[in-house]
Amino acid sequence: MKRIFLTLAVAASVLVGCQENAKDEALPTQEAIDMSDFYVETEEVSQKGGFEQCQSMRVLNRQLKENPGLYKKMYDIEYATRKTITEKGKPGGGSGSGDVDVTPIEDGLGIINIPVYVHVVYSNSNENISDTQIASQIRVLNEDFRAQNSDLNLPSGTTFANDVTDAEIEFTLANTFRYSNSKTSWGTNNTVKQAYPPITPETHLNIWVCNIGGGILGYAQFPGGNSVTDGVVCSPQYFGDTGYVESPFNRGRTMTHEVGHYLNLRHIWGDGRCRKDDFVEDTPSSDAANYGCPSYPDVSCKSADMTMNYMDYTYDACMYMFTDGQRNRMRAIFQPGGARASMLN
Structure with missing residues (x-):
């Protein structure tokens, strides 16, 4: 009896020890997911040069007010993104300094291909852009997201040469739909999406090419938003590099920028001066x-700005790179259970 009791006691102690070890092994991952800097709603940012370039953050601010549950969805997506990056590679969240060694994570996804539906909504012949112009935009997206753009020529003396990355994301035109409509300006309240709803947004990137008006170049919906408004809108004169x-x-960089938002990238300056960030460690803080x-270096927040990054507001001819940290962040949403994982099925 004593021998049996002793055996059971030893087994119990081993079981408890295993459970304690299992808990200990789980803790570092949980502790590593620091969400203390997470934010969604941002300040209103004044534009320069007569262009209201990207309206994605203003659209997001409005959607947050209209949909109280959106914050929680975006929080969960951010948590999952950081967890994926933490578990599969070096960190990609938190406060960015721009001098952190971030390497591409090994996510096992290979080259991600996103099928695209383009909805051309026009009130005149110019807005009814050609198939050639549409093809040029798909080409630009592929070049930019694969770091195959011919203007990838970092200026001498830049500290960002090692940060340029191939995101291994490609785009294929699945179909083009054309709609004649007398409406001459569609604004940013998703009216064009209501008139011409997205087609299978869970598996396709939907793009609406229409005159937004007000000097606005484009806007996108972040992962987590309502599926009936999911996608990207771009004014026709900023779509592609031909026609x-x-x-x-x-040069088609409006779409590169907006698709970056669609794939969960924030603006390079974090939409909140030096005190907020874009959740990417190898992009420097900016105000x-x-x-x-801009000439290099353009300094703010005590470091050179990455003005050549696609998620800034510089001219098309002066932006030409994503970073490894941005690559990791975009690809994380395609992991199983991720916000855009269904696009790979």
Whole structure:
């Protein structure tokens, strides 16, 4: 009897020890997911140069007021994104300094291909952009997200040469839909999406090309928003680099920027001065957007701004890179259970 009791006691102690070890092993992952800097709603940012460039954050602010549950959804997506990056590679969340060694995570996804539906909504012949112009935009997206753009020429002396990355994300045009409509300005309240709803947004990127008006180039919906408004809107004169395009936003980078938002990237300056960040460690903190074609280095928050990043507001000719941290962040949402994982099925 004593021998049996002793055996049971030893087994119990081993079981408890295993449970304690299991708890200990689980704790570091949980503790590593620091969400203390998370934010969603942002300040209103004044624009320069007559262009209301990207309206994605203002659209998000409005959606947060209209949908009280959106904050929680975006919090959960952010948590899952940081957890994926923490478990599969070096960190990609938290306060960015721009001098952190972030490497591409090994996520096992290979090259991600996103099928695209383009909805052309036009009130005149110029807005009814050609198939050639549409093809040029798909080409630009592929070049930019694969770091195959011919203008990838970092200026001498920049500290960002090691941060340029191939996101391994590609885009394929699945179909184009054309709609004639007498409406001459669609604004940013998703009216165009209500008139022409997205098609299978869970598996396709939907893009609406229409005159937004007010000098607005484009806007996108972040992961977590309502599926009936999911996608990206772009004014026709800033779509692609061939045909009906207007300088200085005539190289298709408006869509590169907006698709970045669609894939969960924030603006490079975090929409909140030096005290807020874009949740990417290898992009430096900045106090505001950059415009035009700044000379390097353009310094704010005690470091050089990454003005050539696609998620800033510089001219198309002066933006030409994503970073490894941004790559990791975009790809994390395609992991099983991720916000855009259904696009891979």
